[in-house]
Amino acid sequence: xxxxxxxxxxxxxxxxxxxxxxxxxxxxxxxxxxxxxxxxxxxxxxxxxxxxxxxxxxxxxxxxxxxxxxxxxxxxxxxxxxxxxxxxxxxxxxxxxxx
Numbered sequence: 001x002x003x004x005x006x007x008x009x010x011x012x013x014x015x016x017x018x019x020x021x022x023x024x025x026x027x028x029x030x031x032x033x034x035x036x037x038x039x040x041x042x043x044x045x046x047x048x049x050x051x052x053x054x055x056x057x058x059x060x061x062x063x064x065x066x067x068x069x070x071x072x073x074x075x076x077x078x079x080x081x082x083x084x085x086x087x088x089x090x091x092x093x094x095x096x097x098x099x
Contacts, residue, residue, distance in 0.1 A: 002081045006062035008084070009088070013055035021048035039098030054091060061087065 019025050030037055038048040061083055068076040074075045 002065050002077070002084050003062065005039070005088070006065060006084055010055050010058035010062055013051045013058060016051040017048045017055060020044050020051070037098070038095050050094075054094075057087060083099050 003066040021044075029041065029044070029047065031041055031047065033046050040046045057073065061080060065077065065084075068080055
């Protein structure tokens with residue numbers, strides 16, 4: 001479950017970064033800080049940077065979890081699951097900053 005959750009969140013954040021930064025598709029996003037949006041919606045550059053950072057964080061935990069599963073280290077796998085839950089909570093809280 002931890003692998004799936006981390007993989008999904010890493011993919012989701014990297015895809016947002018790719019859409020905004022690489023493809024330049026910004027018409028669908030409310031950039032400019034209007035309305036109840038998090039602080040990182042002020043610019044497309046800030047939004048893409050935030051998503052890239054979250055993607056790297058979740059990818060790191062995904063790689064660590066994969067390593068612990070392959071090595072059969074149940075204690076570290078449990079720690080990575082706890083880390084995933086804390087990061088998910090942090091992601092939700094971070095999304096509320098500035099709204």
